[in-house]
């Protein structure tokens with residue numbers, strides 16, 4: 001039989017299991033048997049010896065006294081129990097030796113007294129197993145050992161794998177912080193991992209709290225993802241990501257709930273390489289996509305390696321940096337539009353009713369008080385996978401602004417980081433993400449992942465590193481705060497999950513929400529055809545594109561070229577430009593170069609080409625080849641970009657030298 005280091009059977013039979021469970025309770029019975037044998041043997045050896053009688057009696061008294069002295073370090077209760085047992089046992093052996101094991105009441109004493117004593121020890125072992133250390137500490141043992149002498153432990157609540165013991169500290173001498181600092185020593189004294197010992201301070205007292213001990217790691221077993229928890233439910237229902245160490249489901253909520261007094265939230269998924277961050281993201285994304293009233297805008301610089309099967313269910317999948325910049329701009333545009341819509345329909349924040357057709361007069365945008373029948377607005381999840389670069393480009397102020405305002409617009413941001421640390425994300429950006437799913441990380445990054453109080457209460461993701469994939473702490477509105485330091489584990493995704501994810505994406509594509517006109521309009525107004533919205537197979541969603549589908553060719557892209565320039569064929573050979581023309585052309589090579597006017601026209605066409613290709617955020621570097629082709633300098637381009645911004649064709653982004661194309665339909 002394979003044994004684990006704690007002596008448990010790993011894969012044994014039922015019999016082996018029972019034997020294993022019975023093992024700790026056998027010794028008192030073995031001692032009972034041995035005493036019987038000793039009595040019989042002694043009587044056979046010294047049937048009538050007076051000397052043996054004195055010797056044996058002294059021995060038994062010495063044994064009992066010795067036990068008493070030896071038990072000094074044990075609790076008083078245990079000491080008395082041991083001494084009585086030894087005294088009774090040795091007295092019986094003495095009597096049996098001298099008078100014979102079957103004489104008078106000696107055999108009855110053996111048969112009744114022995115089992116009673118053995119049982120009393122069994123009870124003790126059971127008690128000790130459940131409240132290991134805590135019983136012993138009632139006389140200060142454990143707590144003295146860990147530097148909390150004089151603290152009192154109240155009646156412990158014992159559940160199958162969880163002991164909760166109220167702790168009262170020495171008034172004026174000790175604080176809850178002292179307990180937090182002693183947690184590692186308590187774990188050491190109990191021979192448990194540090195994450196098994198937690199402390200929940202009582203918010204109303206600096207010297208009271210609950211010590212929670214979870215002796216067995218019930219998360220060790222890997223659970224595979226089998227499908228979403230609540231297909232067709234609302235995004236307002238809990239999202240189930242895994243389970244806690246006591247078996248309770250690990251859930252979070254994204255939208256707020258005014259009735260429960262819960263705010264909507266943004267989530268950081270933080271974990272080191274190999275911590276199971278990818279699978280955790282899949283847990284969250286599959287839950288979101290399985291709900292009927294939410295759309296997802298998803299940006300992934302890694303080209304959807306992990307998320308490919310789910311891609312058809314996304315309303316917008318942005319791949320790489322530039323597309324992500326556009327997605328960010330679209331979120332920025334969607335915020336005021338959505339907030340306005342929610343306000344006009346009498347919602348202080350997004351609730352599931354907002355996603356329905358607005359048939360309730362109480363939620364009408366009409367001034368006459370009749371129902372308006374407007375299309376509902378689904379919740380929006382904007383997801384930034386591996387977001388360090390995106391956040392850096394956006395800048396702190398922009399991100400914190402978006403995060404702040406998104407919450408009243410029915411938008412949750414989900415951000416994941418390659419490494420959870422301050423060199424990936426600034427303090428202020430970190431602070432604008434109220435929720436975190438903290439997976440294993442470098443011990444030095446713990447302070448970034450989790451709030452100080454949660455770390456002080458015993459959370460320790462640095463202890464997992466990448467050795468416990470999927471283990472996590474979840475801090476989020478709606479989770480009871482005393483749960484924050486409890487570890488959970490998400491579910492694992494294997495190849496077997498792929499077809500299920502594909503079916504889920506197809507379900508979302510057909511049955512999930514699609515963007516409402518307000519959100520789609522805001523997205524299209526900045527992203528042009530880079531935003532298409534999710535399309536079901538066979539369904540052309542052209543309504544959202546502001547540019548004519550035929551306009552792929554930049555030079556003939558109807559809508560995109562000024563009408564007075566429409567006759568120009570830019571392919572046509574252009575006359576040589578005059579030397580010394582007024583355009584500030586520097587570093588220009590000799591050769592064919594367009595006149596300033598033509599160059600401007602070419603520039604307009606180039607913008608149109610970018611737009612028709614969905615490349616909505618541009619900078620001088622995007623014009624490098626173009627400059628070479630047309631013998632124009634980059635500084636000339638920079639100047640033109642600024643001019644175009646003044647004309648309303650471009651809009652400045654948060655990054656110097658990067659401009660967002662204003663789609664032609666909405667260009668000033």
Ligand SMILES: Nc1ncnc2c1ncn2[C@@H]1O[C@H](COP(=O)(O)OP(=O)(O)OP(=O)(O)O)[C@@H](O)[C@H]1O
Nearest residue numbers: 222272273274275276277278279469470490491492
């Ligand atoms: N909940 C889980 N239970 C068990 N194993 C898991 C769990 N989640 C992930 N794993 C396993 O852990 C390994 C690492 O997971 P994953 O690739 O998701 O980590 P990661 O944090 O995304 O790493 P990286 O940043 O390098 O991509 C994989 O082999 C995966 O199958």
